[in-house]
Amino acid sequence: MDASTQKPVVLSGIQPSGHLTIGNYIGALKHWVRLQDSHQCLFVLVDLHAITVRQDPQDLRKRCYDFLALYLACGIDPGKSTVFVQSHVPAHAGLAWVLNCFTYMGELSRMTQFKDKARKHQANINVGLFAYPALMAADILLYQADLVPVGADQRQHLEIARDLALRFNGIYGQVFNVPEAYIPPVGARVMSLQDPASKMSKSDDNAANYLALLDPPEVARNKIKRAVTDCGAEIAYDPDQRPGISNLVSIYGALSGQDFSAIQAAYAGRGYAPFKADLAEMVAEFLKPIQQEYGKVRRDRAYMHSVLKAGASEAARRSGRTMDKVYRKLGFIEREA
Numbered sequence: 028m029d030a031s032t033q034k035p036v037v038l039s040g041i042q043p044s045g046h047l048t049i050g051n052y053i054g055a056l057k058h059w060v061r062l063q064d065s066h067q068c069l070f071v072l073v074d075l076h077a078i079t080v081r082q083d084p085q086d087l088r089k090r091c092y093d094f095l096a097l098y099l100a101c102g103i104d105p106g107k108s109t110v111f112v113q114s115h116v117p118a119h120a121g122l123a124w125v126l127n128c129f130t131y132m133g134e135l136s137r138m139t140q141f142k143d144k145a146r147k148h149q150a151n152i153n154v155g156l157f158a159y160p161a162l163m164a165a166d167i168l169l170y171q172a173d174l175v176p177v178g179a180d181q182r183q184h185l186e187i188a189r190d191l192a193l194r195f196n197g198i199y200g201q202v203f204n205v206p207e208a209y210i211p212p213v214g215a216r217v218m219s220l221q222d223p224a225s226k227m228s229k230s231d232d233n234a235a236n237y238l239a240l241l242d243p244p245e246v247a248r249n250k251i252k253r254a255v256t257d258c259g260a261e262i263a264y265d266p267d268q269r270p271g272i273s274n275l276v277s278i279y280g281a282l283s284g285q286d287f288s289a290i291q292a293a294y295a296g297r298g299y300a301p302f303k304a305d306l307a308e309m310v311a312e313f314l315k316p317i318q319q320e321y322g323k324v325r326r327d328r329a330y331m332h333s334v335l336k337a338g339a340s341e342a343a344r345r346s347g348r349t350m351d352k353v354y355r356k357l358g359f360i361e362r363e364a
């Protein structure tokens with residue numbers, strides 16, 4: 028709970044890697060936008076996390092602006108929420124180090140994201156990639172977050188953040204709030220369009236697998252029309268037996284707000300083609316206003332800098348309080364003001 032507003036605290040982050048996808052929107056961003064009125068929200072561009080995989084510096088810098096502009100275009104309002112870049116607030120790296128000293132090798136080796144990324148980047152299985160969940164726990168615990176809206180793939184990382192909070196509190200007394208995950212009931216795991224057995228991922232090398240929020244509407248329409256569906260012709264939601272069509276039904280449901288049975292009933296006996304055509308249109312219409320707003324914000328560098336400056340200063344103020352307490356509890360000598 029934030030003492031000044033009496034609202035529960037929300038914190039979430041996205042790595043500036045690849046291209047923001049409709050999976051990131053449906054699994055996370057959409058809920059960030061919704062939570063802004065009822066919660067005190069902090070949204071972080073986690074650039075320190077992004078360098079666990081090698082990044083080209085120019086691309087990374089450009090992508091951070093792209094992502095920020097897209098957050099704002101999707102409805103994140105800097106008047107309501109604190110939006111900032113992780114590397115602008117040194118407490119993130121500071122608390123991550125402390126938490127590294129309370130995290131066991133065994134618990135990190137079980138992380139599926141680490142195993143996946145290690146497999147994908149065999150020439151660069153670095154310590155940062157391994158310790159990634161401790162940095163994520165630092166992001167969350169620094170702000171005493173109550174709720175962390177994320178997609179289903181982040182469940183394991185959230186569990187570590189909770190375990191670390193409980194472990195630290197168990198030794199030093201009440202220091203950290205123990206956060207809850209908010210994983211949406213629909214669309215928490217949007218699947219790849221060409222390989223519905225894997226998660227849609229914004230760093231996928233094959234652009235046909237994801238729908239990017241910046242895909243031109245024509246490109247998005249074609250990606251939907253070419254998406255893999257299963258044998259059979261009925262529109263159904265059955266992720267185990269019919270993963271391809273179920274994925275499209277869940278995107279349809281998340282964008283339209285309709286439940287699966289209503290969608291199934293509307294397309295009963297009509298086959299895949301009309302369903303895909305309607306979904307393609309719905310996606311194109313959804314993207315248009317976001318892309319228009321994105322164009323405006325992305326051109327206004329001064330505005331983006333002002334948002335990040337205010338965000339970093341608010342985040343530094345709040346995280347500083349937690350950091351002082353952590354250092355005091357650990358027995359570090361206090362720095363003279």
Ligand code: ATP
Nearest residue numbers: 042050051054055177178215216217227228229230
């Ligand atoms: P990358 O491919 O670069 O590792 P990613 O697409 O997995 O990235 P993240 O930056 O790891 O995206 O995640 C940002 C947020 O979006 C997280 O809350 C994550 O759970 C959510 N998210 C990512 N992919 C999906 C998906 N396919 N469906 C639903 N939510 C998702």
Ligand code: LTN
Nearest residue numbers: 038039040041042073163166175
């Ligand atoms: N690991 C997350 C991104 C992330 C995050 C966070 C999410 C970094 N720090 C704090 C929620 C809260 C991912 O999506 N890969």
